[in-house]
Amino acid sequence: MIVDIRNLRREFRMGEEMVRALNDISFTITAGEFVTIMGSSGSGKTTLLNIMDCLDRPTSGEYFLDGVDVSQLSKNELAGYHNRKLGFIFQAYNLLARTSALENVELPLMYNKKFSPRQRRDKAMETLKNVRLADRMHHMPSQLSGGQQQRVAIARALVNDPVMVLADEATGNLDSRTSYEIMMLIQELNEMHGKTIVFVTHEPDIALFSKRTITLRDGKIIKDANNNHVRNAKEVLANLASLTEIQNP
Amino acid sequence: MKIVNLLRIALRAIRRNKMRSFLTMLGIIIGVGAVIAMIAIGQGSKQSIQSQITAMGSNMITIRPNSNIQGGARMDAGNVQTLSEPDVTALRNNAASISALSPLVSARGQAINGPDNWTSSLQGVSSDYLSIRSWPLKEGVVFTDQDVKAATKVCLVGQTVASNLFPNGDDPVGKTIRFKNIPFRIIGLLDKKGENAFGQDQDDIILTPFTTVQKRISATIYYQAIFASAINDQSTSNAVDEIQQILRTSHRLQKGMDDDFTVRTQAELISTFTSTSQILTVLLAVIAGISLVVGGIGIMNIMYVSVTERTKEIGLRMSVGARGVDILMQFLIEAIVISITGGLIGVVLGIAATRGVSLFLHWPTLITQSSVVLSFMVCFITGVFFGYYPALKASRLDPIEALHYE
Numbered sequence: 001m002i003v004d005i006r007n008l009r010r011e012f013r014m015g016e017e018m019v020r021a022l023n024d025i026s027f028t029i030t031a032g033e034f035v036t037i038m039g040s041s042g043s044g045k046t047t048l049l050n051i052m053d054c055l056d057r058p059t060s061g062e063y064f065l066d067g068v069d070v071s072q073l074s075k076n077e078l079a080g081y082h083n084r085k086l087g088f089i090f091q092a093y094n095l096l097a098r099t100s101a102l103e104n105v106e107l108p109l110m111y112n113k114k115f116s117p118r119q120r121r122d123k124a125m126e127t128l129k130n131v132r133l134a135d136r137m138h139h140m141p142s143q144l145s146g147g148q149q150q151r152v153a154i155a156r157a158l159v160n161d162p163v164m165v166l167a168d169e170a171t172g173n174l175d176s177r178t179s180y181e182i183m184m185l186i187q188e189l190n191e192m193h194g195k196t197i198v199f200v201t202h203e204p205d206i207a208l209f210s211k212r213t214i215t216l217r218d219g220k221i222i223k224d225a226n227n228n229h230v231r232n233a234k235e236v237l238a239n240l241a242s243l244t245e246i247q248n249p
Numbered sequence: 250m251k252i253v254n255l256l257r258i259a260l261r262a263i264r265r266n267k268m269r270s271f272l273t274m275l276g277i278i279i280g281v282g283a284v285i286a287m288i289a290i291g292q293g294s295k296q297s298i299q300s301q302i303t304a305m306g307s308n309m310i311t312i313r314p315n316s317n318i319q320g321g322a323r324m325d326a327g328n329v330q331t332l333s334e335p336d337v338t339a340l341r342n343n344a345a346s347i348s349a350l351s352p353l354v355s356a357r358g359q360a361i362n363g364p365d366n367w368t369s370s371l372q373g374v375s376s377d378y379l380s381i382r383s384w385p386l387k388e389g390v391v392f393t394d395q396d397v398k399a400a401t402k403v404c405l406v407g408q409t410v411a412s413n414l415f416p417n418g419d420d421p422v423g424k425t426i427r428f429k430n431i432p433f434r435i436i437g438l439l440d441k442k443g444e445n446a447f448g449q450d451q452d453d454i455i456l457t458p459f460t461t462v463q464k465r466i467s468a469t470i471y472y473q474a475i476f477a478s479a480i481n482d483q484s485t486s487n488a489v490d491e492i493q494q495i496l497r498t499s500h501r502l503q504k505g506m507d508d509d510f511t512v513r514t515q516a517e518l519i520s521t522f523t524s525t526s527q528i529l530t531v532l533l534a535v536i537a538g539i540s541l542v543v544g545g546i547g548i549m550n551i552m553y554v555s556v557t558e559r560t561k562e563i564g565l566r567m568s569v570g571a572r573g574v575d576i577l578m579q580f581l582i583e584a585i586v587i588s589i590t591g592g593l594i595g596v597v598l599g600i601a602a603t604r605g606v607s608l609f610l611h612w613p614t615l616i617t618q619s620s621v622v623l624s625f626m627v628c629f630i631t632g633v634f635f636g637y638y639p640a641l642k643a644s645r646l647d648p649i650e651a652l653h654y655e
Contacts, residue, residue, distance in 0.1 A: 055568060055648050076572045083570025094565045094652065098265050108569040110254045117253075156569070 001064070002164050002196045003029040003052065008061035010047050010219075021047040022058070023219040029198065031163075034190040036199045036207040039216035045200050046168065048216070052198060053088050053166050054078045066163050083111050087157030091169035093149045095141040101128065101152045102137045108160045127155045131185060147178035154185060164196040165189065171206055177240060183209045184233035209233055252582075255575075259583040262555075263590075273551045274591035276544025277628060281595025282602060283537035284624040285616065289603040291530025293614035298522045301445075302515055308479040309381055310347075310488055311513045312496070314471075330471035331500060331509045337475060339499040346488035348480045349377035352472040354462045358429045360414060360455060367413040371404075371428055371455045373462030374476075379405075379439075381478040389422040389437030392458055400460040404428075405437040407452035431465055433457060485514050541624070544591070545631035552584050552639035563643050564651025577644035584636020585629065592628030596621055 010022040021044045029035055039045040050056035051063060054070055055078075063071045066085055070078065082088075087108075095104045105124040109115045115123065128137055131151040141149055150170060157165050167186070171179035187209060189195045199210060207213045208231045215223035263270045314331040332352070341350055354373035359366050376391055378384075392403050404426075406414070411421045421435045433455070442451040463469055479488040489512050496510055556563070563576055571579075600616060607614045 050649055053568070076574075079567070079570050079572040079575075081570075082568060088568055090652070094561070096562060096565070099261070107566070110258070111566075111570040111572075111575060113251060160570075 001028055002031050002033075002066055003027075003198075004062075004064040005052075006062045006064075008048075008051065008063060009059045010044075010051060010056070011059045020219050022051075025061070025216075025219070025221055027214060027221065027224060029164075029196060031196055032190070032194050033212060034187070034197045034199070034210045035212045035214060036201055036210040037214050037216065038201060038204070038207050040202060042218075043216040044219040045202075045216050049166055049168050049198070049200050052164075053086055054081045079111075083108060084160060085163050087160065087162035087165040089150070089153050089157050089165065089167040089170045091172040093141070093146075093153045093173075095149055095152055095156075097142070098140055100138050100140060101133060101144065101155075104141070104152055105155045105159050107156060112160065124155070124159055127159045128152070130158070131155045145178075146174050147181055150174065150178075150182055151185065154182070154189075158189070158195075162195075164198060167197070167199045169201055170199065171201065171203070176205075177237075179206065180233050180237045180240065184237060187233050252578075255578050255582045256586070258579055259586045262559075262583055263586060266555075269551065270587055273547055273587055274594065276547035277541070277588050277591030277631065278544075278595040278598060280537065280541030280544040281592050281624045281628055282598035283540050284534060284627075285596060285599025285620055286602040286606065287533035287537045288530060288620040289599075289614040289616045290606060290612060291526060291533050292617055292620070293607070293612065295526040295530065296615050297613040298526060299519055302519050302522065308482060308485055308488075309515050310477040310479060310485065310492065312475040312477065312492060313473070313511050313513070315507075315509050315511045330469070332472040332475055333470050336496060336499055337472075339495050340475070340477065340492060343495050344477075344488065344491045346479055346484040346491055347477045349381050349478040351375040351378040351381055351476045352459045353378075353474040353476060354459045354467060354469065354472055356429070356462055356466045358466075360410065361427045362414040362424065365414050365416060367410060369407075369410050369453050369455055371457060371462060371466070373457055373459030375459060377478075378456065378476060381476045384442060385440045387438045387440045388420070389435070391437060397458040397460050400458060400464045402431060402433050402461060402465070403436045403457065404433040405439055405456040406435055407439045407454040407456075408441045409450055409452040410455055411438055428455065429466060479514075485516060489514060538627070541627055541631060545588070545635040548584055548588055548632065549635035549639060551587075552580060552636055553642075555583075556580060556639045556643040559643075560646060560651045560654040563646050564648050564654065567646070567648035568652060573644040576646075577640045580640035580643050581633065581636050584640065585632035588628050588632030588636075589625075592625050595628070596625065599624075 005028070006026050008022055008025040009020070012019045012021055025048065037045050037048065047056065051058055052065075054065070054073075058071050061071070062069055065081065070081060073081065095101075096107070102121070102124055105128055106120050109120040109123060125134070125137065128134055131154050133148060133151050133155065136144060136148060136152075141152070144152065150173075154170075170186075171182050174182065183206065186197060186199065190197050197210075199206075201207055208227065208229070210227060211230055212226050213223070214221055312332065337350055337352055340347060351374045356371045356373075357368070358371060359368050360371075375397055376394055379386065379391060386405070389405070391405065392401065395401075396403055406421055406426075414426055415421050415424070422438055423435065425432050425434050427433070439452070439454070439456070445451050459472070477488065477492065479485040492512050493508065497508065500509055502509065566576060566579075603614045603616055606612050
């Protein structure tokens, strides 16, 4: 069991009003699962993701990550958890500007004392190869396309060998073709490398690539269903390619 | 997080904003450069005054009569007659820290050589006087103790006197001049001494045995002053104590009575003069120090801007596992690197400016190691002090808010 969330609540104070972003949420995720979390804006999915990424702490309830109750950890211990156990992919990539792809990927390892500069470089290079960006290692983010930037961000999320990768609308800024490329990469990570993946999206189209979808509304889980017809991003891409050929012979 | 990594991050951030980092450094560069140059100028003038005073005589001690009370009236200090033969004898016999002694009896008057005349000061001294004043002879010989005993009419003349009495450049040694109608045979010519610290011409002088002045001109048994020389630098203050003891005994002063003489050393004179230039140095250093503080505020200002500008970066670093302390150290080290780099450039610039001042303005300068070390330390502290608060602000950001900062 990678994630075990029990009776999770998160409240915010907005001036006089108390806003219940998450209201009594419970679910589990086992190792190797690919789960999407769906919901319209304001449904609490980002709040849930922030808690799952240990950036935020619940008001009440328990969150066991890899067997540890992280809701009880101190800020510094949480920082260690981001660093060693979790990888995060953002909608807006969030790469450091004017910093090469390689250095961006090295970033999480900079905060890990176990890595020497040599090991850090090697590990980052290897990870970039895995996302098929070996030839763009020394490019700056401004010299990369959106899809390439997102792949750098994925490499950054993977470089510390996390137990779980979290993605927040990771395809939100990309066109559908590039989105499928990213989804293909994510499916690969899940199937071939056995990574546990939690993918937040509001596009039903994207959710079809995962094996399970949790739907949130108003801070509650309204649906938690397995997907029996998982789409294969590779096939979708291949179809797209043949379609383009028909249109432009 | 390792310090090496932090240093690398800081250097990268500075390199990314070269112009801004340089302008921030400029405050520190000017501050440190100014501190070093100002202190060098202050120290230089202090040292040059010191060496001028030392040139007046080696370990010289001056004893002068002091005002005392006679019949209820305070006497004019200069004209009091308290120093005489027995004092010199007592000092010569009892003062262990004194190596040479010379009384001084002076008279002013006109010296005549044929058609040329010159008004000068005739100073009666002992044969030790020249060694006390560290004043070498250019030609001729010094009068002997025998001359002193016999009150011989011989004299040594200074350069100014020689050039005025012998305008055509004749060798004065062996000639005879008249001073207040008494013929004096010149047996030696003094080396050029130049002006003293007060701007008086020290070469406008005629030296003769003090007995000659006492017996043949002034008709007095008193001295206007006694010059003494301590054995070495360290024994000067001992010598002063001894002189006071001996003179009090020889003048039969009771306990509680004031001294009727004053003893002065070169050290006192040096401290009087150097305290003036010390004030100058402090003043200059304070002004320069203020510019260093202004430079520090510049660093703080830029670091604040930098923290705000890089809020998103901070959020990202936190989300990949940076602890608050890592962020704090990152910005603190960046501030310190800026201030220390600025400091190093400032040191080089300060030394160059100092060289320039002594080269083009011919001012005496002295770069002390302590001023370099001090300004460098101040620089480091400035970096820490003014960098800490912005860094603390950065480390306390909430990662979620920071990530969504636009």
